[in-house]
Amino acid sequence: xKFQRLRLxxxxxxxxxTELRIERGLTGVVxxxxxxxxxxxxxxxxxxxxxxxxxxxxxxxxDVIFAGTTARPARDFAEVxxxxxxxxxxxxxxxxxxxxxxxxxxxxxGAGSAYRMNGRDVRAKDVGLLFADAxxxxxxPALVSQGRIGAVIAAxxxxxxxxxxxxxxxxxxxxxxxxxxxxxRATEANLARLDDLMQQME
Ligand code: ATP
Numbered sequence: 411x412k413f414q415r416l417r418l419x420x421x422x423x424x425x426x427x428t429e430l431r432i433e434r435g436l437t438g439v440v441x442x443x444x445x446x447x448x449x450x451x452x453x454x455x456x457x458x459x460x461x462x463x464x465x466x467x468x469x470x471x472x473d474v475i476f477a478g479t480t481a482r483p484a485r486d487f488a489e490v491x492x493x494x495x496x497x498x499x500x501x502x503x504x505x506x507x508x509x510x511x512x513x514x515x516x517x518x519x520g521a522g523s524a525y526r527m528n529g530r531d532v533r534a535k536d537v538g539l540l541f542a543d544a545x546x547x548x549x550x551p552a553l554v555s556q557g558r559i560g561a562v563i564a565a566x567x568x569x570x571x572x573x574x575x576x577x578x579x580x581x582x583x584x585x586x587x588x589x590x591x592x593x594x595r596a597t598e599a600n601l602a603r604l605d606d607l608m609q610q611m612e
Contacts, residue, residue: 411500411544413454414510415493420485421456422449425476448556457490457515459525459538472519489516502540505530513537535585542582 413432418424423446430450439447452466456474463471478484494501496511505511505528515537517523525537562573575581 411498411541412495413492414495415491416450416454417491417493418450418453418489420476420488421453421474421490422446422476422488424449424453425482425485453490454492457492457513457537458541459515459534461534471517471523475517475519487516487518489514500544502527502536513540539582539585542576542585543579 412434416430416432417427418429419427439450441447448467452460452474456466460466461471463469463473466474468474475488476482476485491512491514494511494513495509496506497509499506501508501511508528512526512528514526515523516526525532525534527536527540562570565573572581575584
């Protein structure tokens, strides 16, 4: 799945609406210290469903919202949109008509965050599955942030396995297996209840 564009508004240091085109091939971000390079990578990971504030270098999820400076007041929301190439029609059913798929995540102070795909409200889980299946999830080895190489070397075997599963595009299978197991347990409970009722009627 190819990324085409990143649009940010109120995300960390990107207080004004900012748009970046992502060209084919390897993308590197260069600039002076503190200019927001890591914030860009974090914006991509956040939009793909990152749920750990710590891994976004914050204490809480609302820390991704522009906190204000001496010159500018804080913002009430942050919004990031990632535009993906959908010419191969890899988007979920119902969102597959267009050549592009826009995934948006928005957070408002005191109101939590919400996701949209091509303007339609979706669950965090839908976004997570989309990227997990495409092997480009929020923890994908394709996104190399600072300290990541060291983290891979120091990772425990279970953590390395998770990275390999993410790279292989099978991370979404775990979510689906958990869902299937839950449904199976609920069905077994229903069957047991039905047995009880039938015995009472006999
Ligand atoms: P380096 O090269 O030193 O790693 P960098 O280019 O990766 O730097 P970032 O770490 O992405 O820079 O950005 C850091 C800047 O973002 C800091 O100036 C910090 O004050 C600012 N920043 C982070 N979170 C917020 C926020 N919520 N509101 C406003 N500014 C923020």
